[in-house]
Amino acid sequence: xxxxxxxxxxxxxxxxxxxxxxxxxxxxxxxxxxxxxxxxxxxxxxxxxxxxxxxxxxxxxxxxxxxxxxxxxxxxxxxxxxxxxxxxxxxxxxxxxxxxxxxxxxxxxxxxxxxxxxxxxxxxxxxxxxxxxxxxxxxxxxxxxxxxxxxxxxxxxxxxxxxxxxxxxxxxxxxxxxxxxxxxxxxxxxxxxxxxxxxxxxxxxxxxxxxxxxxxxxxxxxxxxxxxxxxxxxxxxxxxxxxxxxxxxxxxxxxxxxxxxxxxxxxxxxxxxxxxxxxxxxxxxxxxxxxxxxxxxxxxxxxxxxxxxxxxxxxxxxxxxxxxxxxxxxxxxxxxxxxxxxxxxxxxxxxxxxxxxxxxxx
Amino acid sequence: xxxxxxxxxxxxxxxxxxxxxxxxxxxxxxxxxxxxxxxxxxxxxxxxxxxxxxxxxxxxxxxxxxxxxxxxxxxxxxxxxxxxxxxxxxxxxxxxxxxxxxxxxxxxxxxxxxxxxxxxxxxxxxxxxxxxxxxxxxxxxxxxxxxxxxxxxxxxxxxxxxxxxxxxxxxxxxxxxxxxxxxxxxxxxxxxxxxxxxxxxxxxxxxxxxxxxxxx
Numbered sequence: 418x419x420x421x422x423x424x425x426x427x428x429x430x431x432x433x434x435x436x437x438x439x440x441x442x443x444x445x446x447x448x449x450x451x452x453x454x455x456x457x458x459x460x461x462x463x464x465x466x467x468x469x470x471x472x473x474x475x476x477x478x479x480x481x482x483x484x485x486x487x488x489x490x491x492x493x494x495x496x497x498x499x500x501x502x503x504x505x506x507x508x509x510x511x512x513x514x515x516x517x518x519x520x521x522x523x524x525x526x527x528x529x530x531x532x533x534x535x536x537x538x539x540x541x542x543x544x545x546x547x548x549x550x551x552x553x554x555x556x557x558x559x560x561x562x563x564x565x566x567x568x569x570x571x572x573x574x575x576x577x578x579x580x581x582x583x584x585x586x587x588x589x590x591x592x593x594x595x596x597x598x599x600x601x602x603x604x605x606x607x608x609x610x611x612x613x614x615x616x617x618x619x620x621x622x623x624x625x626x627x628x629x630x631x632x633x634x635x636x637x638x639x640x641x642x643x644x645x646x647x648x649x650x651x652x653x654x655x656x657x658x659x660x661x662x663x664x665x666x667x668x669x670x671x672x673x674x675x676x677x678x679x680x681x682x683x684x685x686x687x688x689x690x691x692x693x694x695x696x697x698x699x700x701x702x703x704x705x706x707x708x709x710x711x712x713x714x715x716x717x718x719x720x721x722x723x724x725x726x727x728x729x730x731x732x733x734x735x736x737x738x739x740x741x742x743x744x745x746x747x748x749x750x751x752x753x754x755x756x757x758x759x760x761x762x763x764x765x766x767x768x769x770x771x772x773x774x775x776x777x778x779x
Numbered sequence: 780x781x782x783x784x785x786x787x788x789x790x791x792x793x794x795x796x797x798x799x800x801x802x803x804x805x806x807x808x809x810x811x812x813x814x815x816x817x818x819x820x821x822x823x824x825x826x827x828x829x830x831x832x833x834x835x836x837x838x839x840x841x842x843x844x845x846x847x848x849x850x851x852x853x854x855x856x857x858x859x860x861x862x863x864x865x866x867x868x869x870x871x872x873x874x875x876x877x878x879x880x881x882x883x884x885x886x887x888x889x890x891x892x893x894x895x896x897x898x899x900x901x902x903x904x905x906x907x908x909x910x911x912x913x914x915x916x917x918x919x920x921x922x923x924x925x926x927x928x929x930x931x932x933x934x935x936x937x938x939x940x941x942x943x944x945x946x947x948x949x950x951x952x953x954x955x956x957x958x959x960x961x962x963x964x965x966x967x968x969x970x971x972x973x974x975x976x977x978x979x980x981x982x983x984x985x986x987x988x989x990x991x992x993x994x995x
Contacts, residue, residue: 634930634937645927645943659829661820669821678816685943687927711944720944727814728948742948743814746955753959757966760885764970767887 431494436461439495443621446614446693447630447640460624461499467624468523468531470562471505474555475548475582475591476537480573481507483610496617499624500532506550517551524565532623533566533601535559535594538575538582542590556597563598568629570604571595572616574712577605577636584718595636604629605636609712614693615641635715637687646683646709649691652676670706680725681708688713782989787861787897788982792854796983798847803957805840809833810954841921848914855911861897867904877901884974885967897988903967906960913956920950 431439440457444450449457460466473481484496485508502508503523504516511519523531537555540547545556553561563569571594574580582591595603606616619638622630630638647653655661655675662670662679670679677684686709690701703709711721720729731745740748788796812818812833855864869875878901883889885902899907916939922929923936923946940946972979978989 634933643928657828657831658825659816659818659820659827660823661816663820672821674820678820682944685947687943714942714944716942716945720942720948728944728951731952742951746952746958749955750959750962753962757962761966761970763887 431498436495436498439617440621443614443618446689447618447622453625457621457625461495461621463624466499466501467567468503468527469500469505469534470503470520470523470531470566471534471536472555472558472562473506473550474535474537474539474559474576475580475589476573476575478507478536480536480608480610481505484613484616496613496620500620503531520562524562528565530567531565532620533562533569535569535571535576536573538579538591538593539597540582540589540591541597542588547589559594559597563594563601566601568602568604568623569594569598570606570616570619571636572606573611574607574609574717577607578715580609581718583716602629603636604632604638606641607637607713607715608688609717611713612641612689612693612695615689633687637713641689641693642687642713644687644689646686646688646690646703649689650683650703651691652703665706673706676703676706676708677727679708680723680727682711682714682717682721682724683709685721686711686714781992783992785897785988785990786986787859787988788986789854789859789862790986791850792858792862793983793986795847795850795854798843798850800961802840802844802847803961805836806844807954807958809837809840810951813837814951838925841918841925844914845918848911848918851907851911855908861899864908867899867901868908869901869905874901878905897990906964910957910960913953917950917953917957920946920953924950 437454437458440461441454444454444457471481497508504520506516509516509519537548539545539555539559541556545554548555550558571577575582575591576594578593579587579591579596580593582589583593593605595605604619606619608615615638618640619630622628622638622640630640632638633642635642647656650656652673652675655673656677660669660674662674662676664670665679670676675681681703683703690709691703694701694704708724710724711717714721722729726741728742730740731742813830816830816833818829854862860866865871866874869878873895877896880889881900881902898904919932919935919939923932923940924943926932927936927943936943936946940949968979976989978985978987982988
């Protein structure tokens with residue numbers, strides 16, 4: 418089937434059926450009662466719902482793309498429909514001065530009432546000159562917008578923890594929103610990109626209940642980031658029974674065994690991927706044979722790489738190059754064993770020269 | 780010349796020592812398995828749960844290890860003279876002197892025998908205090924990895940390690956510290972037992988050490 422404009426451009430209007438389906442999906446993801454769905458619907462259609470200012474900093478727009486290009490358009494349309502986007506560089510109609518004006522209008526008119534969504538890390542080195550929009554640095558824009566917002570949603574791992582910009586050696590000094598903002602509640606919806614359902618759930622929770630959902634220690638909503646991938650993984654039984662894919666394409670991999678030995682980071686990653694899945698076609702990385710890369714965790718570019726090994730490499734001082742953690746351990750243990758051997762040999766040598774090393778025979 | 784017998788190590792210290800030794804062996808072996816399962820990984824229909832069994836032993840041994848560390852910390856404060864922390868750290872002139880003479884003896888420069896000391900030499904004592912500290916971090920990392928949803932361990936672990944993955948990394952690296960410690964510890968205990976006939980090796984079974992006494 419060839420793509421025609423009719424088949425690829427979604428209907429501009431969200432019909433009632435799709436709208437209710439979207440709200441129900443989100444209610445399920447939030448884990449709230451069916452009886453609450455009318456409340457969600459009411460909140461999502463309320464005329465008083467807060468406008469949104471969407472700030473783009475050091476990012477790839479992948480988070481926005483994943484929201485707008487959901488294969489099944491309901492969720493994407495629902496997001497655009499329920500939140501009134503006053504400023505979003507990717508999808509807004511105004512440009513240049515008009516765009517800046519619409520942001521300032523919202524800041525003035527809805528001070529303390531609008532939602533701010535931040536996408537991307539914020540460079541702080543050299544006064545933040547590495548990211549500028551409309552002549553202002555990202556730091557200045559955030560410092561201007563954040564205190565006036567009712568709440569801030571940091572979408573994606575970059576806004577939450579700095580992301581790939583903050584990966585070692587972090588040349589621009591990138592940080593996440595939480596490191597710069599105090600006073601305004603900030604919630605992190607990390608992921609690379611995060612699941613649109615997690616974002617929508619956070620927004621709908623805020624619209625319905627007037628507050629942000631309960632979070633874990635790292636500021637992530639518990640409804641989406643309360644459990645490790647490993648604990649809800651469909652391959653978990655293979656893990657428990659010791660059946661593993663040894664390498665990609667082998668017998669175990671073809672038979673759907675656990676991907677632990679090919680570097681799956683599911684055991685260390687909090688996300689709802691196994692239960693919510695992606696693209697409305699019930700898939701996620703592990704279900705199609707690729708291990709989790711841990712994209713919802715802080716500093717995952719540093720701690721989760723190499724992606725096909727269990728643990729990061731270590732640099733042993735004095736030994737060139739990067740080595741595997743156990744090679745490093747064995748090297749150190751080997752050096753210690755050699756030192757022990759030399760020490761013992763010196764002792765034996767000395768006692769041969771001086772007669773005896775033992776006290777009581779003296 | 781004869782020997783006089785001294786009761787040096789309490790029962791709790793000896794229990795601590797063997798709980799520690801046993802749990803380190805069990806934790807390292809099962810830990811290596813959990814890190815990189817080495818059993819046949821394509822067997823089906825055996826009814827075996829190798830990973831779960833190894834994890835079960837690992838967690839059981841982890842509790843033993845936790846108990847051992849707790850007992851040693853108790854003894855650092857409430858133990859007998861040899862077991863207390865002030866006897867093993869270089870905080871008095873007597874202890875600093877012992878540290879220097881021990882280093883000299885280990886480098887074969889001097890002949891070392893501290894007649895008024897029954898417990899650890901200060902170099903060993905410092906290493907043990909370090910090991911207990913490393914053990915505490917290892918315990919926090921272990922519980923953090925095992926009970927990630929518990930808000931107590933999450934708060935604790937996130938503060939120290941930042942993320943599960945980094946906690947796992949530290950947990951694995953510190954395991955190598957214990958293997959390194961075990962190697963050097965066993966070597967130096969035998970070395971000391973050969974040098975000074977005070978019954979060092981048997982003292983961890985019996986609690987008794989021996990001292991020279993000149994018969995007049």
